[in-house]
Amino acid sequence: MKKRLALVIGMSVGIISAGTFAMSQATAGQMDVLAQTGESIMQPSQPQFAHTEWVLEDLNDTGVVDNLQTTLRFDGRDRLSGQGGCNRYTAQAQLVGKRLTVRGIASTKKLCPPAVMDQENRYFQVLQSSQRVNLDDAYLLVYSQGVKAPLRFTRLTAATLTETTLVAFQGRRNAVRVFTREGQTQMNVYDKRDRTTWVRGNPVKTEETPEGTRYTNVVGESAIVVFVPSGSKVPTLTINGNVDR
Numbered sequence: 001m002k003k004r005l006a007l008v009i010g011m012s013v014g015i016i017s018a019g020t021f022a023m024s025q026a027t028a029g030q031m032d033v034l035a036q037t038g039e040s041i042m043q044p045s046q047p048q049f050a051h052t053e054w055v056l057e058d059l060n061d062t063g064v065v066d067n068l069q070t071t072l073r074f075d076g077r078d079r080l081s082g083q084g085g086c087n088r089y090t091a092q093a094q095l096v097g098k099r100l101t102v103r104g105i106a107s108t109k110k111l112c113p114p115a116v117m118d119q120e121n122r123y124f125q126v127l128q129s130s131q132r133v134n135l136d137d138a139y140l141l142v143y144s145q146g147v148k149a150p151l152r153f154t155r156l157t158a159a160t161l162t163e164t165t166l167v168a169f170q171g172r173r174n175a176v177r178v179f180t181r182e183g184q185t186q187m188n189v190y191d192k193r194d195r196t197t198w199v200r201g202n203p204v205k206t207e208e209t210p211e212g213t214r215y216t217n218v219v220g221e222s223a224i225v226v227f228v229p230s231g232s233k234v235p236t237l238t239i240n241g242n243v244d245r
Contacts, residue, residue, distance in 0.1 A: 100132055130144050
């Protein structure tokens with residue numbers, strides 16, 4: 001049975017500790033450069049891994065933060081990529097038989113709440129110590145040096161990623177999208193000036209009123225409200241009481 005931990009987010013923002021995990025940082029452009037060299041990560045004996053993507057279900061036998069997707073993708077070259085939970089990452093990798101070697105993890109520099117950053121740091125630490133992989137029924141298990149329990153993933157399929165957009169529009173500074181995914185209503189907010197998605201997949205509460213539909217984020221440090229008026233009126237995005245429209 002999958003373990004889940006409740007996510008409790010305070011008002012502070014966590015910063016990666018260099019003493020905890022020394023990880024090279026890279027911009028999206030630099031990350032793309034890493035994909036340009038090297039031979040294939042996939043050996044003929046491992047066709048089942050090529051171009052597959054997996055979502056983390058258990059981290060070192062401690063479960064994972066609920067509503068947070070940490071993913072691992074076996075790319076077609078000598079690299080891995082995915083979402084660490086907060087930041088997008090890539091890494092050089094070599095898979096021979098069941099032996100997996102991961103090195104040079106690089107990620108974007110977005111900051112998320114402390115609980116999210118803690119899980120992402122621990123995930124990167126364990127992933128960089130990878131030694132072997134194994135398929136056990138529906139699970140991908142990644143065993144790492146010095147870690148008792150393996151990383152446990154399930155296959156990320158097209159059905160898993162099915163989304164329906166409910167409303168999407170741009171304000172003066174931010175673009176917002178409210179959508180349903182796996183039966184849950186979520187919200188993304190993109191800062192056009194900083195070019196960062198500072199709210200990603202946050203669950204929202206939906207309220208239907210005679211005046212229109214109100215979507216309010218459930219977690220996060222900012223109070224975000226998307227209001228869609230009845231009729232043909234323009235939707236509004238309000239962040240901490242300020243209308244971004």
